[in-house]
Amino acid sequence: MSDGPTVIIDISVSLDGYVAGPNQSLDDPLGVRGEELHEWVIATAAWRESHGREGGTEGVDSDLIAARVERTGVTVMGRNMFSAGRDGQGWEDDPRAEGWWGEDPPYHHPVFVLTHHEREPLEMKGGTTFIFVTAGIESALEQARDAAGDKDVLIAGGANVCNQYLGAGLVDEVHLHVAPILLGGGARLLDDLGANPPGLEPISVAESPKATHLAYRVKRQVR
Amino acid sequence: MSDGPTVIIDISVSLDGYVAGPNQSLDDPLGVRGEELHEWVIATAAWRESHGREGGTEGVDSDLIAARVERTGVTVMGRNMFSAGRDGQGWEDDPRAEGWWGEDPPYHHPVFVLTHHEREPLEMKGGTTFIFVTAGIESALEQARDAAGDKDVLIAGGANVCNQYLGAGLVDEVHLHVAPILLGGGARLLDDLGANPPGLEPISVAESPKATHLAYRVKRQVR
Numbered sequence: 001m002s003d004g005p006t007v008i009i010d011i012s013v014s015l016d017g018y019v020a021g022p023n024q025s026l027d028d029p030l031g032v033r034g035e036e037l038h039e040w041v042i043a044t045a046a047w048r049e050s051h052g053r054e055g056g057t058e059g060v061d062s063d064l065i066a067a068r069v070e071r072t073g074v075t076v077m078g079r080n081m082f083s084a085g086r087d088g089q090g091w092e093d094d095p096r097a098e099g100w101w102g103e104d105p106p107y108h109h110p111v112f113v114l115t116h117h118e119r120e121p122l123e124m125k126g127g128t129t130f131i132f133v134t135a136g137i138e139s140a141l142e143q144a145r146d147a148a149g150d151k152d153v154l155i156a157g158g159a160n161v162c163n164q165y166l167g168a169g170l171v172d173e174v175h176l177h178v179a180p181i182l183l184g185g186g187a188r189l190l191d192d193l194g195a196n197p198p199g200l201e202p203i204s205v206a207e208s209p210k211a212t213h214l215a216y217r218v219k220r221q222v223r
Numbered sequence: 224m225s226d227g228p229t230v231i232i233d234i235s236v237s238l239d240g241y242v243a244g245p246n247q248s249l250d251d252p253l254g255v256r257g258e259e260l261h262e263w264v265i266a267t268a269a270w271r272e273s274h275g276r277e278g279g280t281e282g283v284d285s286d287l288i289a290a291r292v293e294r295t296g297v298t299v300m301g302r303n304m305f306s307a308g309r310d311g312q313g314w315e316d317d318p319r320a321e322g323w324w325g326e327d328p329p330y331h332h333p334v335f336v337l338t339h340h341e342r343e344p345l346e347m348k349g350g351t352t353f354i355f356v357t358a359g360i361e362s363a364l365e366q367a368r369d370a371a372g373d374k375d376v377l378i379a380g381g382a383n384v385c386n387q388y389l390g391a392g393l394v395d396e397v398h399l400h401v402a403p404i405l406l407g408g409g410a411r412l413l414d415d416l417g418a419n420p421p422g423l424e425p426i427s428v429a430e431s432p433k434a435t436h437l438a439y440r441v442k443r444q445v446r
Contacts, residue, residue: 015399015423015439016413017240176238180439182413182420190239190405197405200238205435207428214435216238216403 005148007141009155009162010068010175012037012211014183019159022185029080031186037179040210041065050106061208064177073151074144075107078161079115082130101128110147112140114161137164159187167193171218173203178212228371230364232378232385233291233398235260235434237406242382245408252303254409260402263433264288273329284431287400296374297367298330301384302338305353327351333370335363337384360387382410390416394441396426401435 013019014037021031030037041047045056046066056062082101104125105111113132122130133140144153155165165171176189199219206213236242237260244254253260264270268279269289279285305324324347328334331350338355345353356363367376378388388394399412422442429436 015397015437016416016420022418174238178437180423180425182416182423184416184418184420193239193405193407195245195407197239197407200403200405202403202430202432202435205428205430207425209425212425212428212437214238214401 005073005145005151005153006172007145007153007155007165007170008072008173008175009166009171010177011157011162011189012041012177012179013189014179014181014186016182016184017188017190018183018186019157019162019189020187021183024187031183033181033183034186036181037183040177040179040208043210059208060206060213061210064206064213068154068175071152072154073109073148075109075111075154075156076140076144076161076165077111077113077156078158079113079117081157081161082111082113082115104128105130110144112144112147114140137161137168138170141165141170159189159191162189163192166190166218167197169198169218171198173215173217174200175213175215178214179210180212228296228368228374228376229395230368230376230378230388230393231295231396231398232389232394233400234380234385234412235264235400235402236412237402237404237409239405239407240411240413241406241409242380242385242412243410244406247410254406256404256406257409259404260406263400263402263431266433282431283429283436284433287429287436291377291398294375295377296332296371298332298334298377298379299363299367299384299388300334300336300379301381302336302340304379304381304384305334305336305338324351328353333367335367335370337363360384360391360393364388364393382412382414385412386415389413389441390420392421392441394421396438396440397423398436398438401437402433403435 011019019037021034024031040061043057044062044065045058046062048054048056050069105128108127111128111130113130114137115132116134117132118134119132133143141153155162155171200216201219203215203217234242242260244257247254263284266280267285267288268281269285271277271279273292327348328351333352333354335354335356337360339357340355341357342355356366364376378385378394423439424442426438426440
């Protein structure tokens with residue numbers, strides 16, 4: 001994994017390990033209280049600037065957001081994160097469907113969507129193109145690495161997709177932004193990693209009143 | 224909860240949220256790789272000193288151990304933590320049984336053991352007395368608070384006991400020592416907290432190469 005782009009999981013998580021709250025639905029894709037996971041993000045100047053707004057907080061939270069945006073060349077996500085859970089209802093493969101990210105998604109680079117529905121790429125405003133991959137996580141990662149240039153590949157979610165990549169030994173770094181909340185249920189990160197999960201090596205710890213930022217390097221596995 | 228002793232969960236946990244690894248047994252009470260959770264502890268000068276040994280590392284890890292020992296007046300634990308899983312086999316209520324902590328347990332204060340087996344208190348060497356409580360977690364906590372004087376009550380584990388106290392809104396602070404490991408299974412902390420888990424407020428973050436120390440105040444719940 002040392003050659004080519006760095007493959008990164010970078011995600012906000014509750015102290016009890018959830019990246020979305022209970023009862024996720026079409027109307028509530030982050031589940032009950034799931035939006036609180038991202039309060040540290042939307043407060044930052046970096047996030048506000050990337051969304052055309054002024055103001056926001058400077059500091060460690062904002063610096064981390066800015067660095068991640070700068071370093072990410074390609075994003076990989078699951079079908080639910082693209083379509084807000086409509087997969088399997090004949091919606092995602094509707095060529096008119098544009099996911100739930102709006103006409104100008106906040107990625108501005110290629111986004112590989114893991115799905116069971118073959119579909120032509122979907123080019124959005126602002127440089128985001130959704131590319132649908134039906135051949136599995138390894139194929140999606142291979143395509144993502146080829147498209148990333150000298151930047152990083154971000155495994156964006158959801159929990160299940162992150163867990164699959166991590167359990168398969170395909171991730172180089174895990175960056176967790178721990179929000180000071182307990183959700184009590186929902187989509188659990190770092191779950192179902194198999195009987196022999198990879199080793200970790202701490203990279204850094206940073207804190208703000210809104211989140212604690214923990215970064216780890218994933219040790220190369222001998223298989 | 225603001226009057227009297229502070230009730231604290233203070234426990235080592237893997238990044239994936241386990242306080243013991245998979246396949247816990249009589250011979251392996253911490254489960255597969257569970258001992259790695261405590262490597263940061265046994266490396267410290269404070270821990271070594273409290274166990275009659277010389278050497279060990281100074282610094283944040285050692286300071287935290289020393290402060291916790293100093294502040295803890297009473298410990299509460301589950302039956303498995305006392306007896307290494309022998310409860311229900313007619314062992315724990317055997318008046319000859321001394322748990323698995325040896326004849327001079329490392330507590331040196333009253334330890335309340337949650338159990339279904341009535342039993343006389345068990346006085347050990349070095350000031351540790353195991354007191355067996357069959358009337359449930361609230362009764363055990365009440366007795367523990369009465370015995371704590373001006374020190375803290377430590378909810379020591381296992382995961383199930385910590386989760387019950389936290390879910391019931393009976394904990395004032397949660398101190399997690401996150402070891403840089405993934406266990407992939409075992410006894411999960413911060414689980415089964417119910418539909419309305421308590422709020423948190425960050426107290427402090429500290430780090431060493433061996434663990435990241437996260438402390439939170441539990442917000443008083445309106446019930």
